[in-house]
Amino acid sequence: xxxxxxxxxxxxxxxxxxxxxxxxxxxxxxxxxxxxxxxxxxxxxxxxxxxxxxxxxxxxxxxx
Amino acid sequence: xxxxxxxxxxxxxxxxxxxxxxxxxxxxxxxxxxxxxxxxxxxxxxxxxxxxxxxxxxxxxxxxxxxxxxxxxxxxxxxxxxxxxxxxxxxxxxxxxxxxxxxxxxxxxxxxxxxxxxxxxxxxxxxxxxxxxxxxxx
Numbered sequence: 020x021x022x023x024x025x026x027x028x029x030x031x032x033x034x035x036x037x038x039x040x041x042x043x044x045x046x047x048x049x050x051x052x053x054x055x056x057x058x059x060x061x062x063x064x065x066x067x068x069x070x071x072x073x074x075x076x077x078x079x080x081x082x083x
Numbered sequence: 084x085x086x087x088x089x090x091x092x093x094x095x096x097x098x099x100x101x102x103x104x105x106x107x108x109x110x111x112x113x114x115x116x117x118x119x120x121x122x123x124x125x126x127x128x129x130x131x132x133x134x135x136x137x138x139x140x141x142x143x144x145x146x147x148x149x150x151x152x153x154x155x156x157x158x159x160x161x162x163x164x165x166x167x168x169x170x171x172x173x174x175x176x177x178x179x180x181x182x183x184x185x186x187x188x189x190x191x192x193x194x195x196x197x198x199x200x201x202x203x204x205x206x207x208x209x210x211x212x213x214x215x216x217x218x219x220x221x
Contacts, residue, residue: 021145026193029141030200037134037204040127041211044221081189 031060104216111212113170115205118212131208138201139172146185147194149176168202168209 039053111118116132119125142149150162167173176182185191214220 021189026141026145026190030193030197033134033138034200034204036130040130041207 027064028061031057031064035060104213107212107216108209111209112168112205115170115172115201115208118208119215122212122215124215131204135169135201135205135208136172138197138204139169139176142194142197142201143176143182145190145194145197146188147191147196147198148184148186149173149182149198150195151177162199165199165206166202168204168206169198170205173202 035053035056038056039049043049043052107118107121109118110121114132115135116128116130119128119131150159150166152163153159184194188194211220
């Protein structure tokens with residue numbers, strides 16, 4: 020449960036489902052928007068993390 | 084006289100529409116998905132209820148911060164308004180369950196994000212219900 024990746028993915032999933040149903044009415048459009056938002060958030064976060072990798076990290080994280 | 088009658092009928096229709104809109108918006112704010120349910124959007128109501136309530140549940144499990152106004156910290160006003168967007172769940176957690184969050188919990192920051200996001204998502208639902216009730220969206 021206390022995993023950065025899991026919580027980030029869960030957050031992205033919930034927000035993507037929410038906006039897909041809020042903004043689109045057709046099922047095909049909903050799936051398309053969901054995938055765009057979900058993959059955009061998850062892959063974007065991983066890419067950003069990868070870009071920040073060379074920078075020094077802060078104090079140790081409390082997560083196991 | 085005839086014009087007056089037509090005018091009053093039109094006004095009554097407008098008042099009835101406004102009343103329905105306000106009732107749906109109030110329901111949408113009080114309980115996530117309830118406004119859509121009132122407007123007959125059952126499947127969307129279920130999805131919105133599940134997403135917002137899941138976000139609240141995860142936020143509580145992680146012991147995130149349920150925002151409240153703190154003195155000399157003006158930004159907490161905005162965060163509190165955002166969190167209060169959850170409606171009944173916010174007040175039930177704060178005043179019935181006595182939930183406060185735990186600042187030293189490992190998931191505190193993530194939990195706070197989930198709780199705040201749930202409130203903001205529900206505020207967007209209120210606006211969506213307004214648009215649907217006024218015929219601007221299907």
